[in-house]
Amino acid sequence: xxxxxxxxxxxxxxxxxxxxxxxxxxxxxxxxxxxxxxxxxxxxxxxxxxxxxxxxxxxxxxxxxxxxxxxxxxxxxxxxxxxxxxxxxxxxxxxxxxxxxxxxxxxxxxxxxxxxxxxxxxxxxxxxxxxxxxxxxxxxxxxxxxxxxxxxxxxxxxxxxxxxxxxxxxxxxxxxxxxxxxxxxxxxxxxxxxxxxxxxxxxxxxxxxxxx
Amino acid sequence: xxxxxxxxxxxxxxxxxxxxxxxxxxxxxxxxxxxxxxxxxxxxxxxxxxxxxxxxxxxxxxxxxxxxxxxxxxxxxxxxxxxxxxxxxxxxxxxxxxxxxxxxxxxxxxxxxxxxxxxxxxxxxxxxxxxxxxxxxxxxxxxxxxxxxxxxxxxxxxxxxxxxxxxxxxxxxxxxxxxxxxxxxxxxxxxxxxxxxxxxxxxxxxxxxxxxxxxxxxxxxxxxxxxxxxxxxxxxxxxxxxxxxxxxxxxxxxxxxxxxxxxxxxxxxxxxxxxxxxxxxxxxxxxxxxxxxxxxxxxxxxxxxxxxxxxxxxxxxxxxxxxxxxxxxxxxxxxxxxxxxxxxxxx
Numbered sequence: 001x002x003x004x005x006x007x008x009x010x011x012x013x014x015x016x017x018x019x020x021x022x023x024x025x026x027x028x029x030x031x032x033x034x035x036x037x038x039x040x041x042x043x044x045x046x047x048x049x050x051x052x053x054x055x056x057x058x059x060x061x062x063x064x065x066x067x068x069x070x071x072x073x074x075x076x077x078x079x080x081x082x083x084x085x086x087x088x089x090x091x092x093x094x095x096x097x098x099x100x101x102x103x104x105x106x107x108x109x110x111x112x113x114x115x116x117x118x119x120x121x122x123x124x125x126x127x128x129x130x131x132x133x134x135x136x137x138x139x140x141x142x143x144x145x146x147x148x149x150x151x152x153x154x155x156x157x158x159x160x161x162x163x164x165x166x167x168x169x170x171x172x173x174x175x176x177x178x179x180x181x182x183x184x185x186x187x188x189x190x191x192x193x194x195x196x197x198x199x200x201x202x203x204x205x206x207x208x209x210x211x212x
Numbered sequence: 213x214x215x216x217x218x219x220x221x222x223x224x225x226x227x228x229x230x231x232x233x234x235x236x237x238x239x240x241x242x243x244x245x246x247x248x249x250x251x252x253x254x255x256x257x258x259x260x261x262x263x264x265x266x267x268x269x270x271x272x273x274x275x276x277x278x279x280x281x282x283x284x285x286x287x288x289x290x291x292x293x294x295x296x297x298x299x300x301x302x303x304x305x306x307x308x309x310x311x312x313x314x315x316x317x318x319x320x321x322x323x324x325x326x327x328x329x330x331x332x333x334x335x336x337x338x339x340x341x342x343x344x345x346x347x348x349x350x351x352x353x354x355x356x357x358x359x360x361x362x363x364x365x366x367x368x369x370x371x372x373x374x375x376x377x378x379x380x381x382x383x384x385x386x387x388x389x390x391x392x393x394x395x396x397x398x399x400x401x402x403x404x405x406x407x408x409x410x411x412x413x414x415x416x417x418x419x420x421x422x423x424x425x426x427x428x429x430x431x432x433x434x435x436x437x438x439x440x441x442x443x444x445x446x447x448x449x450x451x452x453x454x455x456x457x458x459x460x461x462x463x464x465x466x467x468x469x470x471x472x473x474x475x476x477x478x479x480x481x482x483x484x485x486x487x488x489x490x491x492x493x494x495x496x497x498x499x500x501x502x503x504x505x506x507x508x509x510x511x512x513x514x515x516x517x518x519x520x521x522x523x524x525x526x527x528x529x530x531x532x533x534x535x536x537x538x539x540x541x542x543x544x545x546x547x548x549x550x551x552x553x554x555x556x557x558x559x
Contacts, residue, residue, distance in 0.1 A: 059424050101314065
């Protein structure tokens with residue numbers, strides 16, 4: 001089994017969509033992998049993809065190719081994981097804030113979070129404050145991930161945080177903002193619980209805030 | 213550079229300065245043409261972006277107002293914030309001072325290629341602000357018409373995620389998309405030339421090495437750039453803009469036929485000069501966010517001095533921001549760009 005899982009991981013890293021789907025079927029057929037083993041390999045694969053982007057080996061199309069491999073594999077693996085998964089990674093609501101339509105980074109992060117075992121509700125791009133709040137309440141989210149590519153989206157972030165506060169939703173919810181231009185200063189200024197700039201830092205901050 | 217030529221040269225008009233640099237001559241001072249567009253300029257005349265969105269009069273007044281306030285040497289002449297995606301039928305919305313959003317893509321698969329709107333840059337008075345700017349400031353200042361590359365138009369009509377996913381899933385479709393959007397670049401470029409611009413800026417933002425590999429650039433973006441520039445550069449000089457890091461593809465950019473390469477802040481200007489040789493004008497590359505939006509006046513001064521020292525000694529340099537100046541950039545920083553550009557840019 002470990003060999004199939006390792007091949008599966010390598011197929012995701014290589015963006016081999018057909019290969020990763022075939023290996024997903026093989027994992028189910030073999031039937032001895034735990035849900036945790038599968039999500040660990042998926043998560044490690046997307047971290048590797050993120051590292052290759054950081055070092056300039058991968059670019060956006062390569063990351064999208066791996067994200068597609070994750071999505072297609074999860075579609076195959078979902079029933080198998082559902083039967084075996086006892087500890088959910090947490091419930092995440094994610095979207096790109098109003099005034100911003102950048103979806104590449106968000107899509108990649110959504111795939112990486114799903115790969116890591118989180119239940120992810122992707123609201124898309126240019127998402128209004130009301131839509132974020134409604135979804136957080138509806139699914140009783142543990143994490144709210146706000147994708148905002150540029151710092152000009154600051155007013156939108158502040159509005160969401162203010163409404164969360166007004167409605168008493170901050171106690172059980174951690175808010176993370178993310179985007180290439182984010183910094184610790186920016187995160188402090190707007191008052192989020194954490195920030196991330198890429199796949200690796202997103203997975204790390206989610207784990208940290210949920211105390212995993 | 214400051215004081216390097218003793219008595220200095222005869223004062224030139226802003227337009228002469230720009231023309232001198234393109235002709236390979238040494239101007240009186242380094243020309244300054246920051247990337248101030250319809251996103252930054254409306255606030256200069258107290259208007260919001262959505263007001264100038266499709267109102268050519270408002271947009272032209274805003275660009276004129278910014279030119280007058282800051283006193284740089286040339287202005288972008290845009291069709292209007294929403295017009296570029298709109299040229300090919302993509303619906304665009306803008307609210308207040310938000311960035312205009314392409315709210316839907318128009319090409320979901322091959323069959324949609326046939327449904328692409330016929331590019332018509334003259335409709336809906338799209339050329340109105342360009343004509344007005346040529347009339348109002350074109351005699352003394354450089355007027356640069358702004359158009360998107362086929363690669364960028366293709367990404368817009370397909371949606372960036374779908375477009376870049378196609379690089380591996382269906383590369384032939386990427387070629388077909390680019391071929392289908394090439395007429396839009398040519399139609400807009402020709403309309404701008406007919407309206408009287410001094411040069412064309414062809415923006416190819418997504419071709420950046422911060423987004424796609426140099427291999428993909430060579431395969432998809434470069435051939436289309438070279439083809440449209442080949443068709444348009446006979447009429448007016450072409451400025452090729454690629455965002456963020458373009459260092460790995462500079463040699464190819466220099467072979468597109470562009471007279472000027474507009475370089476963003478991650479590019480080392482001295483290194484770029486070594487790669488492209490002496491014949492090409494470099495335009496850049498003050499960091500629009502770190503320096504212009506978030507930096508101090510002293511940061512602007514330092515960045516201007518460094519850029520001029522790195523690239524201006526032998527002429528063929530236009531001082532500029534690497535990309536569009538953000539809405540939140542303080543007024544004093546924009547003023548400092550021009551002030552210190554004049555101070556350190558004297559020949």
